[in-house]
Amino acid sequence: MDEAGPWGTGPFVLKEGVSVLDKRSPTVIMEPNNDYWNPTRIPKVRIKFDNIISKAEAIDEVIKGGKIDIVTELTPAEAMKVSESSKAGVVESRAKTVLVGVFNQNKSGSKWKNKELRQAINHAVDKNLVLQEGHLGYGTIMPAMITGGSFGYNSSLSPYAYEPKKAQAVLKGAGIKDFVIATGAGHKAVADSIAKNLSAVGISAKVDTSGSDGWDIKLVEHFDWSPNHPYGVVHREFFGQDGGFRSMPVNKGFEDIGKKIVNSPDNQESLTRELEAYVHEQAFALFLYAPSKLYAVSNRVNFTPYRTTVLELAETTVR
Incomplete structure (x- = not known):
């Protein structure tokens, strides 16, 4: 205008x-x-x-x-x-938004290249508690990057279960003692809730709002403005080789499915569901919820x- x-x-x-x-x-x-x-x-x-x-x-x-x-x-x-x-x-x-914690796989000596450790962090965090404390319940818990009812949503997936004892055993065995959560002021309550969850499994978690490097996860909220292309607007932004939020090495499995999506216009939805399953299983992020x-x-x-x-x-x- x-x-x-x-x-x-x-x-x-x-x-x-x-x-x-x-x-x-x-x-x-x-x-x-x-x-x-x-x-x-x-x-x-x-x-x-x-x-x-x-x-x-x-x-x-x-x-x-x-x-x-x-x-x-x-x-x-x-x-x-x-x-x-x-x-x-x-x-x-119930907007097509997503709030996740991006693992910093690129920092020096990062242990978050290990899939089992990323999965353990997902099991260590009570998503329902984080949603209540961080957003007063206004949101929808997500198993990966797409909300229910949206194009490419994979109904066979369930959010990572809250299993603190299982998570603690894995994280302790890997020597994870400290953890830094980077966030802006708008999601500090979310970060505080995550830190409390991690403290319960023996990790000293710190919330950092200064914008400095050295974090273990960074909270990022994004939205899917496209009608039927979450790969291009959401997945690639977080995990693709040219993604603006990516903090991980290029992942061949992810890129291969992405190429199939781009080159198979008639199979977009089924391939997007396949990509969701892969992203979930790889635990590329701490999956939280879709803020309303x-x-x-x-x-x-x-x-x-x-x-x-x-x-x-x-x-x-x-x-």
Whole structure:
């Protein structure tokens, strides 16, 4: 929305304002496009975006039934606050997100090249407890990198079971005594919960938010914005040879399945399920959960979120 309206060919037309990273007008107004090609998706509401009000102020407005109807990207703590309102509620989207701990296989002397040790860390962490303590239960435990109901989800897989005694024996036998969890401030509660789990199996775990090197796992949240290509958008980003989050040697087994996916357009889903099974068995990451996306929504509004986390409002109506 880089030019003043009116213009637009989607469900809405831009009526007023501009909104790009380096230039935002105080308000942006969008109106239904009555010439939209799909008449069943012509919006029934006029949308006004407020680019000045702070998030905290916007949440307070929703809670008291004020001028704001929808606030996006709530934290779990903000969602709990909204849930206590009689004039608004929380809409939870089981989005195509993933939160995992990336093992640092590339650091000097890393023991995380050993599959059995990566599996042991997965068995040492109670994912349900981490979800509750880190995200107040707003999320879905995952066996690998794809959420249930999404393209390529492998229903034959189960999350790694919480087996602390088994994990402790393996980790102690390998001489694992210390462990560093790297994270940003947004996932510190998750990291603290993981550290508590690891302490219970005899490992001295430290949470590092400084961005320094030397970590054992780094918490990374990512989302799948593609309709049917999680290999290219998710798996390759974490484990592929050109992946932005990769911290491991190139893995031939992973690359071979990836090539089959790219070269077999008619078998995409079955091959993606095969890749999920391989990633799970190899325990390339500490698999945690898919964080839900949370919205504060006024009781005046019917709002349906999209799993891609893109803010689509064509189906939004005013009661």
